[in-house]
Amino acid sequence: MAVSARQLPVWDGNGMDDTRQTVPFMSRKDVLFSEPWQIDLYAVAEALGKVNPLADVAVLAVRSQQPFPIYPFLNTLQTARTEVLHVLWQGSRSFVLTLSAASMEPLRQVIEKRLRECCDGNVLAGLCGPLPLARWEEWLLALEQALWCLNQNVLERRGVSVAEPRVFRGSGNCAGALDKLLQVWPEGSVSAVMSVLDEAFAVMRQEHWSLREVAVYCAQAVVLVQAHARWPRGGTSRMWRRPEDWQEWIAAECCKLEALKARLKEIVSGLLETxxxxxxxxxxxxxxxxxxxxxxxxxxxxxxxxxxxxxxxxxxxxxxxxxxxxxxxxxxxxxxxxxxxxxxxxxxxxxxxxxxxxxxxxxxxxxxxxxxxxxxxxxxxxxxxxxxxx
The missing domain is CATH 1.10.10.60 (Homeodomain-like)
Structure with missing residues (x-):
């Protein structure tokens, strides 16, 4: 694939700049990566130019709680007849792979199995593909989708899974869920509050809330409970009053929704009882x-x-x-x-x-x-x- 300099603009999320080769890419849908991905589009274009026309091309984004053993992981993919076309790093815990395989569904199964084998800690993964055309423009769109899928992977039930692209159906339910939390205060029962939290998290998973909405709900729930608690106190609860606090914790722990719910319940129960x-x-x-x-x-x-x-x-x-x-x-x-x-x-x-x-x-x-x-x-x-x- 022949690519000229004029064909390789820089995408920074706000506009294009065709004077540089490296792309500082930041997805608007992603809340777990605070630093942009530095992408050499020449290398991407060169990798895509080697694709077998009969193969499917996909983009895999991975974030790990611990430093990830990337080389054993790449080796296991190669032995599973999955070709690794391109590797993009962001530190020792995060990377993006461009992969080529005969078809997508077996590829999902292979990735999930290999992630389980290679990593001891929690892992979040998002997979997007197949690319309609082996061109860098489609690759950038696939990267955006893969990072969004990685965010949504927090909502998955399985310990390590590959999220599939799905349409976000959120409808501003955060306010409604918080209203239900307010309704149980007259009852004065900690168990009633916990039941409302359980219900809210079930809705999050069912309706595929964005991770930003989940973080906003957790932060506002802490503020709400702290304002009405029988034992008002500061301490560690003050660390969880901003959505950014929750996002940073999820990014550090690569946790799933159940762990997120358990942490919120721990904080809320500590505020409600003395x-x-x-x-x-x-x-x-x-x-x-x-x-x-x-x-x-x-x-x-x-x-x-x-x-x-x-x-x-x-x-x-x-x-x-x-x-x-x-x-x-x-x-x-x-x-x-x-x-x-x-x-x-x-x-x-x-x-x-x-x-x-x-x-x-x-x-x-x-x-x-x-x-x-x-x-x-x-x-x-x-x-x-x-x-x-x-």
């Missing part, structure tokens, strides 16, 4: 709430995943935060709480047999209860009772 001595103890609302549940429900089966879900955190996030704020793990705190209750029962309710005390505090296995008690207290439950405490 557990005991939260400010005095210097602990987060979520950790204090978990501590209260353990002390109230110590005799039941307490699973980390369930406790984390109740404060809208992942199990790993809760474990890390609990250890940082209390100096012990959740499991260690459960043991300490149960054994403290057991000591009280052993000394103050002599009608209970030792194994009954174990059952009362959540340890139905008498042998395990005896071993655990001796390991942590230094004597068996029976010896502790006979000595009147240690």
């Amino acid at each position: 557990p005991r001595d939260a400010t005095a103890m210097g602990r987060s609302v979520q950790v204090l709430r978990v501590m209260e549940w353990i002390e109230a429900e110590y005799a039941s089966e307490l699973e980390l995943e369930n406790l984390a879900a109740r404060v809208y955190l992942s199990a790993g996030h809760l474990s890390k935060r609990f250890k940082q704020e209390t100096g012990m793990t959740v499991h260690e705190y459960i043991i300490r709480t149960r054994l403290a209750k057991a000591k009280d029962l052993l000394l103050n309710d002599l009608s209970l047999k030792v194994y009954e005390v174990g059952t009362r505090v959540g340890y139905a296995d008498a042998t395990y209860f005896n071993k655990l008690f001796k390991r942590h207290v230094g004597v068996t439950p029976k010896e502790y009772r006979e000595r009147g405490g240690v």
Whole structure:
């Protein structure tokens, strides 16, 4: 494909400038990339000039939470009979590939499989094609579409998937969704607020909101809740009052919609409820709430995943935060709480047999209860009772 300098204008999103070879490209539909893509259109045109006329050409945009192992990924694509025509970089976490394959649908499947194999962290991907003509003008339009698909990939259910082009059907529902949030305030129920948030996020996915609208909703929800909260406070919630805060977080984490919803719920629940001595103890609302549940429900089966879900955190996030704020793990705190209750029962309710005390505090296995008690207290439950405490 022969291309003259006059055929290679620079596209900066606002107009054309045909005096330079490098194109600073910034998509108006994309909110996850703050820096423009620097495109050498000569290299693009040269790559497109080598396309097999019988093959489909597509543009793939990828953004990763971690530095992406690009070379193993390219190798796996080549072995899957996908030709990599051109590579465009934007740092170690983001890149755009121009690909050639026999047809589009198998290409989508290959890309999804290879992305899963090559990357440990979260990945967002957008694929557009086939190009109607192997020309740089069509390639730029495909790049715009691929970046938009990458944004929309946040709304996909699967962990790593390739978004397909679809018509945006948003109809200004952000205001309506926030109105529903206002309607539940008289009820004063945290669970009612959480239900409204669940409903709003379901609508986002169903109606394919733009990522900018999703970020605006999250930011305005925080502002709204903070204004009406029973415990007004600043802290970390102030960091989430602008759409740009949410966009930057999504771009950094490459998260999906469920993670976005969980983060908003965590912030909102922290604003709506005040557990005991939260400010005095210097602990987060979520950790204090978990501590209260353990002390109230110590005799039941307490699973980390369930406790984390109740404060809208992942199990790993809760474990890390609990250890940082209390100096012990959740499991260690459960043991300490149960054994403290057991000591009280052993000394103050002599009608209970030792194994009954174990059952009362959540340890139905008498042998395990005896071993655990001796390991942590230094004597068996029976010896502790006979000595009147240690």
